Amino acid sequence: MxxxxxxxxxxxxxxxxxxxxxxxxxxxxxxxxxxxxxxxxxxxxxxxxxxxxxxxxxxxxxxxxxxxxxxxxxxxxxxxxxLKPPHSDPKQVFTRANHLAFDIDPQLFDHAVEVLHQHQVTIESGPVSRPTGRGIYFYDPDGFVIEIRCDPLQTP
The missing domain is CATH 3.10.180.10 (2,3-Dihydroxybiphenyl 1,2-Dioxygenase, domain 1)
Structure with a gap:
């Protein structure tokens, strides 16, 4: 680009x-x-x-x-x-993290999805809707999974 x-x-x-x-x-x-x-x-x-x-x-x-x-x-x-440790020395850097999840206002969720698509971010899965809200999973530049999620939209 x-x-x-x-x-x-x-x-x-x-x-x-x-x-x-x-x-x-x-x-x-x-x-x-x-x-x-x-x-x-x-x-x-x-x-x-x-x-x-x-x-x-x-x-x-x-x-x-x-x-x-x-x-x-x-x-x-x-x-x-x-699960096996990637190295026998526990002081060696490694991760057991699955993903990091950020919370966003439900009104901004669709905008966040659009931003990810416009920047051609690789999507792992989603958007998904659950009783607890919506989420989208994607990769950061190093391949770590990130989630943006929101609570269900509250209707008046």
Whole structure:
């Protein structure tokens, strides 16, 4: 693209992404991770009606645990029993992150999708609609999955 084409593309205005909504991590041992995040770090584990409706069946099956930080960021732990460390030295850089999710005002969601398309960002999946809202998953330049999501649109 030429610089003129790039400057004419839509962008999200600073402040459109309101906060980190959740962080999803793959873990090899869900019980050990639950102990770490809940007991050692003291984060609140979501239970019962606190669990997002889209994850209830996975939580009940022992495949996911959800924790919340004091600022409201949710950490989803997804059990991957065959997960092997990429390096035997735990000080080596690697990630077990699944994706980073940003929250956006429902009124701006479609605009965000249009911005991604205009910038030819590679879409992993979506947009998807769920009872808990809408989301779109896409890749950053290094191949890490990012989500922009919103709560359901409230009708007066």
């Amino acid at each position: 030429s610089s003129t084409q790039v400057s004419s593309l839509l962008t999200l205005k600073p402040g459109s992404l309101r906060r980190v909504h959740h962080i999803a991590l793959y873990v090899a041992n869900l019980q050990a991770s639950r102990h770490f995040y809940g007991t050692i770090l003291g984060l609140h584990e979501l239970t019962g009606d606190q669990v997002p409706s889209t994850l209830k069946s996975m939580v009940e099956a022992g495949q996911v645990a959800n924790f919340v930080t004091p600022d409201g960021t949710v950490i989803d732990l997804f059990a991957q029993s065959d």
